[in-house]
Structure formats: C-alpha cells, structure tokens
Amino acid sequence: MTHEHGHQTTTHEHAGHGHDHGDHAHGHGDHAHGTGLLDKVRHGLSEMFGMHSHDHADSADEALEGSARGMVALKVSFTALMVTAFAQLAIVYFTGSVALLADTIHNFSDALTAIPLYLAFVIGRRAATDRYLYGYKRAEDLAGLFIVLMILLSAIIAGWESFRRLLDPQPIEHIGVLFGAGVIGFLGNELVALYRIRIGKEIGSAALVADGHHARTDGLTSLAVALGAVGVWLGFEQADPIIGILISIAIFGVLRTAARDIFRRLMDGVDPEVRTQVEALALQVADVERVSSCRVRWLGHRMRAEVSVQVDGRMTVEQGHAVGDAVKQRLVEGVQHLTEVAVHIDTATTHASPAPVG
Structure with missing residues (x-):
C-alpha cells in the first residue's frame, strides 16, 4: 500500500x-516555585544571576517563560542604566566633559531601547489570529531593528559633539570626579551587558543580545572617558574630544554587528x-x-x-x-x-x- x-x-x-x-x-522548562517569601526571594535572585536548576519533565510553557525572563532582564537593566545615565549627566554639568557627555547620550539611548523591546516581548506573547497565523513573535525582531537605529543615532550625535568640541575646546574641571564617573560607568554597564547577553542567549533573543552588546560598548566608552580624564590631567587638553571621537567609532563597530544579527533574523537566517x-x-x-x-x-x-x-x-x-x-x-x-x-x-x-x- x-x-x-x-x-x-x-x-x-x-x-x-x-x-x-x-x-x-x-x-529545560518551567519551574515549580514555592509561594513563601523566602521562595520568592530565592527565585528573584535565580532569575538575576542564573542559579536556576531545570527539570525537563516540569516544563509547562517555556516560550512564555522565556519572554517573562527577557522582560525581567529589561526592567532590571533599564533601571540600572537610567540611574547611571542621570548620575553621569550631573557630572557632565560640573565637569564640562564632552567625552562623558557622549557616553551619557549613549547610556540614555541604550536604556530607552529597553522600552520597545519590552513591548515586543509583551506583544509576542499574544496568541495567533486568523490574520497573523504564526502569532506576533516577529515583533521582537522589529524591536531589534529599532535598537540598531538607536545605536546609529547615538553614534552620530556623539561624533558630532566630539568634533565640535575638538574645534572649540572647553576647559575640563573636576578631573578626579570625571575619572571616577568613567570607572563607575564602565562597571555598571558591563554588569548590565553580561546580564542582557546571558539571558538573551539562553532564551534565543537576538534583539536582547544586541542590546547587551550596546551596553557593553557603553562600558568600554565609559572606561575611555576615564582614560581621557587621565590625559587631561597629564596636560593633553585635547584628549577629551579625541576620546569622544573614538567612542563614536566604537559605536559604529557595535552597529555593524547588531545590524548583521538582526538582518539575519528578519531574513529567516x-x-x-x-x-x-x-x-x-x-x-x-x-x-x-x-x-x-x-x-x-x-x-x-x-x-x-x-x-x-x-x-x-x-x-x-x-x-x-x-x-x-x-x-x-x-x-x-x-x-x-x-x-x-x-x-x-x-x-x-x-x-x-x-x-x-x-
């Protein structure tokens, strides 16, 4: 037959x-968690630092759980980056550092990319309809495209401000504070980057991974701000705008990687x-x-x-x-x-x- x-x-x-x-x-799958306060605290720490143990037999709906984990990662990292960005903005006001200003602009743009990505995770959880037979999961990749555009915008703004300050130098004050702000910015952004990239890889989200690399560039450029402060302290006044230009170049490097990954997702690669x-x-x-x-x-x-x-x-x-x-x-x-x-x-x-x- x-x-x-x-x-x-x-x-x-x-x-x-x-x-x-x-x-x-x-x-692996979903987890059964206790409802007591201690269990909730333990679960929260597990989500943030990756201490979960998983049992495949316990899986109920890991696709939804993955979206939830991505949303938690975005909320935590958004809060951390906004605190860092506002702290840096206050220091920019007192120091007049264009390199720190460029880094602060990038921090704000990085933090704000969490909003459309968060909404994409929410939309992606919706059930399929008669029109959208595969559901709304593609919203996540569209949010990734927005992240790429934000990286491009931050690179252009940072580069222009640095070039303008290079032609019109401004005195830098409170160099010690500027150096400390750069180091703190590096540590904060690198922690956010590690967190976003880890969660993004675990749940398979190219957009969240791209956002993590965006944060990592912020961390490296914050470290560059600290190095610029050292250059000014040593008597090289143009170190600050030059570092700002280097920041812009670094952002363009991240843009290339992020754009490639998102393009592949949109093209079913x-x-x-x-x-x-x-x-x-x-x-x-x-x-x-x-x-x-x-x-x-x-x-x-x-x-x-x-x-x-x-x-x-x-x-x-x-x-x-x-x-x-x-x-x-x-x-x-x-x-x-x-x-x-x-x-x-x-x-x-x-x-x-x-x-x-x-």
Whole structure:
C-alpha cells in the first residue's frame, strides 16, 4: 500500500503533548516555585544571576517563560542604566566633559531601547489570529531593528559633539570626579551587558543580545572617558574630544554587528549547523529512511522547523502518524530553542509490487 499524508503541529507546539518547550539554552522548562517569601526571594535572585536548576519533565510553557525572563532582564537593566545615565549627566554639568557627555547620550539611548523591546516581548506573547497565523513573535525582531537605529543615532550625535568640541575646546574641571564617573560607568554597564547577553542567549533573543552588546560598548566608552580624564590631567587638553571621537567609532563597530544579527533574523537566517542537527536527529528515529527536506526559521526567540521524512510506503496512516510524532518529540527535545515542528511524511516505493494473479 502506498500513501502520503501531512503531519503538522499548529494547535500545540509539542508533538503529542499538551505543552510547549522553550527558552533555556539547555532546553529545560518551567519551574515549580514555592509561594513563601523566602521562595520568592530565592527565585528573584535565580532569575538575576542564573542559579536556576531545570527539570525537563516540569516544563509547562517555556516560550512564555522565556519572554517573562527577557522582560525581567529589561526592567532590571533599564533601571540600572537610567540611574547611571542621570548620575553621569550631573557630572557632565560640573565637569564640562564632552567625552562623558557622549557616553551619557549613549547610556540614555541604550536604556530607552529597553522600552520597545519590552513591548515586543509583551506583544509576542499574544496568541495567533486568523490574520497573523504564526502569532506576533516577529515583533521582537522589529524591536531589534529599532535598537540598531538607536545605536546609529547615538553614534552620530556623539561624533558630532566630539568634533565640535575638538574645534572649540572647553576647559575640563573636576578631573578626579570625571575619572571616577568613567570607572563607575564602565562597571555598571558591563554588569548590565553580561546580564542582557546571558539571558538573551539562553532564551534565543537576538534583539536582547544586541542590546547587551550596546551596553557593553557603553562600558568600554565609559572606561575611555576615564582614560581621557587621565590625559587631561597629564596636560593633553585635547584628549577629551579625541576620546569622544573614538567612542563614536566604537559605536559604529557595535552597529555593524547588531545590524548583521538582526538582518539575519528578519531574513529567516539560521546557522547551517542547526539544519544539520535537525536532519541528524530526524534520522535517528526508527523507520525514518531519509530526510527529504528541512527548513528552519526564527520567530522571535523561538525556532520553527518544517521537515519532510521518508518512510516505507507499506506503512499504514496510523504508523506514519506515529513516526511523525516521534520525529517531533526528538527534535523539540534535542534542538535548542526549537518549539514548533511540522512534519510531512513521504512514502518510499522501493519494494516490488506483487505479480498479478491469474
């Protein structure tokens, strides 16, 4: 008997199960947390410093959990960067440092990029509709595009202010305070960068990772401000605007990396190793003879795979469905960030047909 049938997952994202798989880099799930004050404090510290232990069997909906973790990361980092930026703004007023002003502008822009990204996480949690059949997860990548534009804007503003101050030098005061502000800015931004990048990688969010690299550049440029203060202290008055120009160049470097990553997400780009892994895992399932086709795409911080596998043409429809379920089970459990799998069953007619009777 020869047959062919499609096998897809649309109403629930885990083959044969009533739950999704999600965001953690190690492919584990939701957690059962106590409701007491001590448990809440422990959970909060775990979210901030990554001390969670995960049990795959406990997963209920990691895609939603990943969005929630991204939102927590944005709220924490937004608060930290705004405090740092306002502190630096006050020091700019007293010191007149254009390098610190450039760094402060970048800090404000970095903090403000958390707002559209936060909204994108909220929108991305909405269910699919008759018009948006894949849901709203792409909102996250659109927010990443906004982050790229903000990085570009901050680079242009910082470069212009530094160039203007280079042509019209202004005296720098309170050099010791300026140096301290640069060091503090570096430490604060680097902590935010580490936090954003770690959470972004764990949940598969290119936009959050890009925002983390944005913060890291802030940290490095804050350190450059401190070095500029040292240069002024040593008698090189133009050190401050020159450092400001170098800050702008550094921002353009981050812009290139962030733009590349976001462009790849918007164009459905994935690492070639992902496709190789999907095909290898599908071939491990019993009765799968070959993988006819394989496509993988990102939807926000989750991946969706569409796989066609070939089986013996003598299988029944029920047996073919069982193979499709097994393939989806294997892929969701084995591929990081993959939560949606559509499997199509192709049949192979490699066996000779019986001779006609009579």
